[in-house]
Amino acid sequence: MSGGRHLVFLRTAWVLAILTALYLPIVSVVLASLANTRYMRFPHRVWTLDAYRDAMASYTTWTIHIISLKIALVVVLVAVVLGTLGAMAYARYQWKGRSLFQRALVLPIFFPQPVLGLALLLSFSAVGIAPSWQTAIVAHLVWIVPIVTLVISIRLFGYDPAQEEAAFDLGASRWQVAREVTLPVLWPGIFSGALFAFLLSWSNLPLSAYTSGADTPLPVWLFTRTATNYSPLVPAVAVIGTVVSALIVLALVLLRRLAAR
């Protein structure tokens, strides 16, 4: 059968095609940023990093990053706290109503975000709250808290709760049991959950678009500048924003590695 080598070639080609398709648009962003003309003309006559210099010097760049960061940080904190509590209810204890709770928790994930954003916008306005970066936080949390809960819950499957009883039997107080047994088991999930929450919040578009009001986080700014008012500054800011979020995540991962030594 001559199928063998052909198949390997086909398979590799397929995977490479998929990867190329996935990354071409992303590479396009970088390519678009390397110009200095106010209209997009590829290939560029002049390849330059001017757009980045302008972006770094721009006050707007600074503002939108700060707003995204403010939102993301609060989202991470709240999501991690609520997620840990939720994970304990989701996976650690048996209680009446747990399966209903488990299904209800997952609902916000399977919900169209623009519709959710609109519903929240309407509700905020109905109670007299103007949309701002704070309402965006709430919007993000609606769908991020369930995700973080699930991520942390995974650590509890296969967990023997008798460990907590054993610790108690050996003289630990309830608080010590939590600190010595339960939290160390949960911690890797909490850390991953925090990273997820950060990235999902930083990159979110539909929810922010409707609920951030006058404050513009990065994705919303990018969205409004995509089809109109073009300049190479826009993709430059996009690249900077993506790199910043990657650096933050990397820094946290490295910190954790160091702390574990």
Add this chain to the structure above:
Amino acid sequence: MTSPSADTTPRPAALTLTGLTRVFDTLRAVDGVSVDIAEGEFFTIVGPSGSGKSTLVRLLAGLDRPTSGSLHLRGRDITQVPANRRPTAMVFQSLALFDHRSVGQNIEFAMKMKGVPPARRRERALELLSLVRLPESYYDRPVTQCSGGERQRIAVARALASEPEILFFDEPLSALDYRLRKTLEVELKELHQRTGSTFIYITHSLEEAMIMSDRIAIMRDGKFVQIGTPAEIYARPMNRFVAGFMGEVNILPVEGGLFTDLDQPAPGAAGAYGVLRPEALQLDGAGAVGFEAEVAQRLMLGSRTQYHLTRGETKFIAEVPGGAPVLELGSRARFSFDPAAIAWVDD
């Protein structure tokens, strides 16, 4: 309830249970259990699943509160004292080792809770490692990398490290394979002899209990049916339930002084049933009561041979030494027994 123990000098009571009861909704899982457990005793509670033995040991350890009754440790009432303040420690059925920690960290846990400094903790942990026959090099090893038998020993060492006055064992060997179980049974017995602590052990296997215990309590439906030394339980069971717990026995109903299944007089009958152990049936016809039966099945058990016999509607089980002449299937043979070997029970 308590059989008189003729061969042990009375020791002071370490743990006194008085009418201990635990009710869940309508289920009386533990129903009025009372016993004095002596200092340094190896006391085993044996019972089938659902007998309440795990519930009972959790009450003793303080992981659960009794509905009524009391518990005294050397005269001090500890009924309401929670587990983390009782000077006791338990080896759990699932072992409940801290999977995210090393062997040393597991063993040192109780000491860490008491605030013992790290150097002293390490010293004691290494002592305990050698007590349970594990190499010192295991100190830093993650417990997830240890085998079943090793995890057992770590669980015991961890419990011992809390310097308990009483040590509880909740069916710790039930998940292990036969050889490992046999090895650990002996080791636990030796550990008991070396430390001299009071051990309270739960199991569903009477055989296991016989090997290790000073006294055994048979439990059924939340109550203690019989308490006694292994020899007493074996030779003088109180009823058919206790007698049958060890394995197969021959039950001979007696009516009007006659063995109804054998149509023969029952000399010295003292109850409604006579319990006869398989090994009491002999092939040589020397016993006073004898009968003929057909060999239905033959099982070679190594040091002895087990025969399943039928006599009309009745079935018997006999065990003879391995060296005795082998009986063919379907052949008829004469068995006899000495009436003194019978344990008489009423139900």
Add this chain to the structure above:
Amino acid sequence: MRKPGVLFALPLIVFLLAVFALPMLIVAWYSLMPGRTFSLTAQPSLDNYRAILSAGYERPLMWSLIGATLTVAICAVLAWPTAKILHHHAGRWAVVVTALIALPIFISESVRMFGLYMFMMPGGGILAGTLNEVFGIRIGSLLNTRVGALLGMIYIHFPFMLFPTLLGVAMIPADRVDVARDLGAGGWAVFREVELPLAMPGLLIGGLLTFVLCIGANAEAAILGGRAVTVITAAIESRFNYAQDWPMGAALTMLMIAATALIVFPVLRRIDLNRIIRR
């Protein structure tokens, strides 16, 4: 003894009630209010819903639903072979490739769409410009077309279809396929009778997630479809902003929620999340 499970669940229950259930109720109430007003205390009525039936909202709704279905179908067709290759044939590359496919999920949708826009732009766009420069070919543009919007949706959501499908494929025990072959089943039969049913939970979750994420499809449609496409969420938004008709917008939102619920609930009921996570 206190019930710890309930205590731990309480903060989350309060949270979900306040920020998820309550807004839905508010929107529902708003949808019953008279159109073009901001009042919340008027007499409730179903006027808005009647108006929807007579006005021309079917087209945007249909586009949303059809677009989402097409996206799910195409993503599924693309994801299945990819998942099989990664699971069975990739060996040590599996982890790297999977990570590479996962990475774009964490890059903002806005960035990826911007890139797609730059790529598809006619004239000076990345694709058009390169083809022109290197090969002298001039091509039209997929921007401002339905196909363009669809391409955008497929591009953004492919990873969301892939990962649950990967999970589903991983759930097929290898020996089942061997047994089927042994009993005489050919390739298509093996797929239909063995692989598809066993991988179904993963496929359902992936399909559901992708469908729900697409059904808003607001951004892709706006940017890449332009005037050729109006999705339902855009229609809702215009009710809020241009027409200042919040009750009508609310009614349309309720319609969307109902459509979503109709799809989500039956499928979720069939899947036991516990079982899947445990694998």
